[in-house]
Amino acid sequence: MKNKLMRLDVAVQTFVKDRMSIAAGGFPLARQSNIFIKEILRQNKKGGVKVRDLYWVEPGIGFGGSMLVAEGIIDSVISTFSSHERAGLSVITRDALEKGIPRKIKWEDESNLTLNSRLMAGALNLPFIPCGSGIWGDLKKPGLWDGKMAYPKNVVTEDPFGSGRKVALLQAISPDLSIVHVPFADTHGNGIILGSMYYDYWLARAGKKIVLIADQIIDTEMCRRYPNLVAIPGVGVDAVVPWFMGAWPCNSPGVYGEDLEHISMFIKNSRGEALRSYLDKYVYSWENHQQYLELIGAEKVAALQDNPAKVLAEPFGQWILPQDKVAALLP
Amino acid sequence: MKNKLMRLDVAVQTFVKDRMSIAAGGFPLARQSNIFIKEILRQNKKGGVKVRDLYWVEPGIGFGGSMLVAEGIIDSVISTFSSHERAGLSVITRDALEKGIPRKIKWEDESNLTLNSRLMAGALNLPFIPCGSGIWGDLKKPGLWDGKMAYPKNVVTEDPFGSGRKVALLQAISPDLSIVHVPFADTHGNGIILGSMYYDYWLARAGKKIVLIADQIIDTEMCRRYPNLVAIPGVGVDAVVPWFMGAWPCNSPGVYGEDLEHISMFIKNSRGEALRSYLDKYVYSWENHQQYLELIGAEKVAALQDNPAKVLAEPFGQWILPQDKVAALLP
């Protein structure tokens, strides 16, 4: 099998195009693809990509998704909720939806089952999938609401096999790109997830292209020893970006916990000048992985790693490739 | 959570009823629910259950399924193939289909994707699911062929979302009972699979009732340390039957390999008196687990355990509960 390691900047330049649909994994506090999202913004500023209108698919719009909305490069969202969990609602998403700041965005509401089902249908190359959700209520109403519907919403139909049961047919979603943050991946693209999977099993598979961001690159021997832990088979993955602490300030169970302090600070700095300063510092100011880690701070990194969930990763330490070896493997 | 351990005989008496549908996991050489199947036959003889007509759903009819056909208690089969892999075709299934020996059975052919999809639909409580398979050819034709079709087969339809794509709608299968052999399960019903999953992720979930047969009962602490290895969540499982070597002569990766010698011998003894003697000895002659193991033979058991795939189970030995502790936990 092939070595699929790729530098962060190269991955964004290679896979991200304007007006594409991107499905991003994780959940508001967990394994969101934050470093990849930041790199989209950084490359956009540097001219490495030119992105104005993304079609964004994500279970819950939290930290990363909010930054894209804040920078005005989201045209449309398909999601099920928008919050930082107990830390609060997404101020940025609210401002966009309620006030059109910095721009009006189109929004399509789904439930977690309907959205995950739509992505599974995409992964299985089915044009649609039935669901018991989405029959009653407003979720089935047209969502992308700028007056020009991109497609019709749920079609409620009866079981053709005569049970009399009603289901909603949901249109499949096959995003142009799926991005998923994982704690461990090998050079072949085999991705291991520890802790809750959320949508990621099918969300990853749904992408026409699939990019993993991994905190640690592991020796393939670990996959051979624990093949049933490989949630995302490398044979379907297009690239793996190694980036320790890439999900920060979200958690990456087994490697580090969520930085609730930082997320709360972000929510408080989600408007105007404070937001500008925040983005300047945390998205645009640094130049490389080392500076990124310095920005978080060695003490903070250590504190986030010292998390009860680290027990989940304990058996695997011996297979983590050292940084210099990973650097040597990066084309 | 509750202790779901159950004795083999009690499990068969509790969950098996005549004219029910049973979906059985594994693949012809792997993790078939052979001990549970034998116990159905044994209880049938002893009067613990009275079973004449089972509706049998299994990816590939191999060892266990053939024994049920041989004893004439299968009315209908939904399957995708019938063989012992390289060891040969199932003589018993062929005799039933070609010559009605010992009785005519109804047979419905599926492909591995269509059957697994139908079971996934059952697991998700969907009445049907679309599929790209089952559009062309004879798989879509009525299968249960005694003149009284139980239900219509695949309905070919167009994507209601306008892509122009055609799909086959497949009717869901929600078997009354799913039985899956796993190497490890805890008392709460959390089932761990090592090696290929075949259909078992969704086949297990599809059952209205779910029974696991486990070679080893493990401490729940192992599930807490490797929660991502739990393929079948205990919260949905109804009972766990502890039975070391329960899949024999199939393999149970991590614990033992397939007994090709025995399977080849079974194929050679698949008719007439030889078959009778085989069943008398291997199904009906023994009284308890110890006698069952003696019948296989200690040397053979040791040889089958000494298999390169044992590396998959190496990290988990410390959590295997000793036999006396398991016995004490059995109600």
Place this chain on the structure above:
Amino acid sequence: MDSAANRKELLKLYTPMEFACTVAYKYCKDGANVFCGVGLSLLPAQLAQKTFAPDVSIIYEGGSIGSVAVGRIPWGIDDTVIQVNAECQTDVLSTLGWLVQTGRVHLTYLGAAQCDRYGNLNTTLYGDDYTRPAARVSGSGGGHDLAVGSQNFVVIMNHREDRIVDKLDYQTSPGFCDGGTSRWDKWGLSGGGPLAICTDLAVLTPNPVSRELEIAAIYPFTTLEEVKARTGFPIRIAAGFKVVEPPTAEEIKILREQLDVTGDFTGWKKLFA
């Protein structure tokens, strides 16, 4: 009895949401599979688990099953503190799709921004224009799916005339739909709908025939008049109406010392500020 004085006294001892939690947790049965969402809806199942229902299985939609939060109450179902000791980690399709839609989840606790007379819920937005909401709330998350498929659910929410309403601003999750048996006959939904709406003032339960919400109980610090005034539609009194007893010392001890230690959820720490 002087109800105003009474109220004053009780609200020095307990917060309204502590009343709601201690009513809500009694709907949990031992051995049940219980689904928890975020915020306040996290508390009742954990309270039940620590008291009369040790064998309850708590399921979080992200895939965490059987975990016991370590150190603090989780900020969400995706918090690391419930990633630590789960018996099983699976995914949303297995929790909301398999377990919920096949009826294996006995009880779900949900929060809501609005609830209508038939127990239908809005967790999405306020305002009459979806394209520019007056206020966006979180969204469905798994709420819609749980309301559809869970055997039953209990809602915990605030009681104001713009929250317990005649008409939802957005129909996120089904209760009894158009009332009566329409949930099943007309809409074909599998689960049983809401057992109760536990607010900060009262407990509302569905009339067994019309499925319209009625006042089943009020907390001792309020009055029927206040509850009616704070309800956005004319509401009836249920048969067997009663006044809820205050939480027991044990309930309060567990809630405050083991669960909502920081007071973020029920606000109890403000009582002593």
Place this chain on the structure above:
Amino acid sequence: MDSAANRKELLKLYTPMEFACTVAYKYCKDGANVFCGVGLSLLPAQLAQKTFAPDVSIIYEGGSIGSVAVGRIPWGIDDTVIQVNAECQTDVLSTLGWLVQTGRVHLTYLGAAQCDRYGNLNTTLYGDDYTRPAARVSGSGGGHDLAVGSQNFVVIMNHREDRIVDKLDYQTSPGFCDGGTSRWDKWGLSGGGPLAICTDLAVLTPNPVSRELEIAAIYPFTTLEEVKARTGFPIRIAAGFKVVEPPTAEEIKILREQLDVTGDFTGWKKLFA
């Protein structure tokens, strides 16, 4: 050249199925994702992997990906010897559903009981009565799904007039359906259909327009006449027709010493019996 003598000599050195395998494995490209079934179809991808295509990824439908068989060639995709060192173990929905149906599988090797003029396959039964087949073979397994979704496939099978036929006894897996572009236009199937049928006598490939199978090559030990006589429909000669070169020493060495060690698959050990 004395073709009878020639034939005799070559068949002392190689079995017909060794010819079939060494033709078939050349369709495999390095770096490709290749799907293997059971029996003979297991050999070509492994031969390619051990020669010019070290970066091939072998996928088995049960879920085993990237494994290298230990000790002996697997008796099936469920044999323990390919459970040992897989890089990933997943399930049938992920292999046949995700990888195959999204076009991520470049090449599949299939066996068949019958093949018709358009490369459609029967792996289910012989006879004209489904309810009482003259002979039951195995069944579809994943064959139908692979024939539908794999970018392309190559068939390895025996060449007899009742195997390469005008009309299948049972339509298990689609090739070019009714011929021409009907596979895509009429039936809407995603994959590209068969590249070649490698038999024990010849290599059949589809005409680029009609998609009817033609004789692209024969093995040196046979004749066009024999191949035509053993084909159940009048078959044309393809443009560029040729006679296949015998397997190389390296190919034979790997096939016999590393893959089909027991001779169960190609029958080579009988040559020396």
